[in-house]
Amino acid sequence: MTVTNDESAQYLIRTVSKRSGVKSDLVRAWERRYQAVTPTRTSGGHRVYTDQDIARLKLLNQATSNGHSISQIAQFSLDDLKHLLKDETLSTSQSPNDLLPSTINKVHLAEDYSDKCYAAVLAFDAQKLESHFENAIVELGAESFIEHLLSPLLNKIGERWKTGELRPVHEHMTSSVIRSLTYILRNNNPCPENAPRMIVSTPIGQLHELGALLAAIMAELCGWQVTYLGANLPAEEIAAAVKYTNACALTLSISFATDDHIVAKELRRLKKLIGNNVSLIVGGRAAGHFQPVLNEVGVMKIQSYTHFKQLLNQLATEYYASDNKNQP
Amino acid sequence: MTVTNDESAQYLIRTVSKRSGVKSDLVRAWERRYQAVTPTRTSGGHRVYTDQDIARLKLLNQATSNGHSISQIAQFSLDDLKHLLKDETLSTSQSPNDLLPSTINKVHLAEDYSDKCYAAVLAFDAQKLESHFENAIVELGAESFIEHLLSPLLNKIGERWKTGELRPVHEHMTSSVIRSLTYILRNNNPCPENAPRMIVSTPIGQLHELGALLAAIMAELCGWQVTYLGANLPAEEIAAAVKYTNACALTLSISFATDDHIVAKELRRLKKLIGNNVSLIVGGRAAGHFQPVLNEVGVMKIQSYTHFKQLLNQLATEYYASDNKNQP
């Protein structure tokens, strides 16, 4: 099914007629006699319809040619109409479970989607995974999608990867799908021109990018202007990106605990390169493993989903405050 | 404060009219009556348009000739317009081609965009880069976009990287932007359920993914069901993905010439793991460097843009032929 959630799309009667299969005259008659649809009007009086109206007329058309009297069903809700037709075509159908998504329901719904997504990951079915994600974004909204679906899902993938149930390719495939999704998420809330800038990456040796992706998406949703660099970059490169973009924050994800000293060395170098005016944030499953270095370098460590969100908002506030001072 | 001097290129109405296909008079009428575009003015009062305006007008033109009333859609955002047209081309595939998309013009136009995109890469401006890409896709169409803009651009980036004008981060940033664009490109032509499947990646040690991305996009546009895995994967992982997805082809990009034997070893292992029924395709700037191994293993080497396209179509044809035999 297509993603037609907005009511931004509006149509005049001829388009509606073409799409629904109901002649213009009849559309007007149904409105006049039974208020089957109640379009708004232009200032000049022309009728303006929504996607929902079209869907409605389509169903009404089907129902009438199925023997129902228009006067009886004209005021039915979309759901009622669907049921009507379902019951006819399949006489005894499945359980009708599409009803109101309350806030409490959302968590449950997200879990539901999460299971489906994990199954798609396990089956290595990128198409299905993307499809589930798309639907989930529409149904849950970007906010809930990230908090209740994406975040737990990535955790689960991280765990299962350690137990061997998943292979590295699974993670790569998932990263790939999520990366292409950033396009939808970003376009849901365009950020202001003067938003604070952030670089997101993972240090050299850290090949897992799921955590970094999550961080990037979250930051974008919190109104940051994020430049995502992918995984496995040396300190010099990351620092260069910070310079180029004039970023005021840098977020790294560390999800794999190594015993060599690469991460520590990279962090120290990074700090030296970017200086004290750029906030250095580190998250990821294995961040705790490097606690001594984090303390030494002066890193903000992400404690949890909500903690990161608070951090983002706090830093943004500080940024706007100092920005106003410099810009009288 | 940073220099936020956007709108690098500006056009007068005649150019806009030619490129968008909307007559000058009409462009002005749309502006006067519905504020469809809001160009700036020269000191003398002439209208000055941006690339975005052109993309916008092009989409509006398409939408109106598709039955939408201009007054209703004039103020839609670029994204809304894209959705509008996407939903329509899915239901009614007949589209009477609009005016003058002469091939010669397109090449020139693509070069123009290519320069702008490269400038954005050099300036490390991900947002501008994405914006240019989006406009270019609208104006050129996916096909031309890839052939005349993306492909040359990536070559240029590869070259400049070697000379040191660009750093690795530039490439990472560009990859990131292109990856999120795959979403638009993919949704322009949904592939059939039973399309042949392909895995795209780069072997271990090969960190540059631009070539692989290009290959993935091209294959998708040729009707393949592509699973893109990103860069730097060991043979076992890639082979596992091939097994999981039941892919009939595997494309690798090799853009960096190394003197160690890793690539050779990986290729040999891969061939052993995937067997003879899966086509192994290799492309990339440095593919020639490993010619002996390619011959030994039996690899199809990509010679050029058009060669790869032919290869894709040929393999797809073979796939469908053998598929029909097995599935009577």
Added chain:
DNA sequence: CATTTTTTGTCAATGTTTTGTAAAGGTTTG
């Protein structure tokens, strides 16, 4: 079953709005 009444899709007549195009006359640009 025959006759009325109601429902429903379609049309016609007449007036208004929308929308692409164009002409007239002045200004800017190169």
Added chain:
DNA sequence: CAAACCTTTACAAAACATTGACAAAAAATG
């Protein structure tokens, strides 16, 4: 100075709206 722009005003075809009517089909009634 010519070509390209600008603004204003106008115009006509296409698309809409409203009202009212009509006949076939369906339902109700006797």
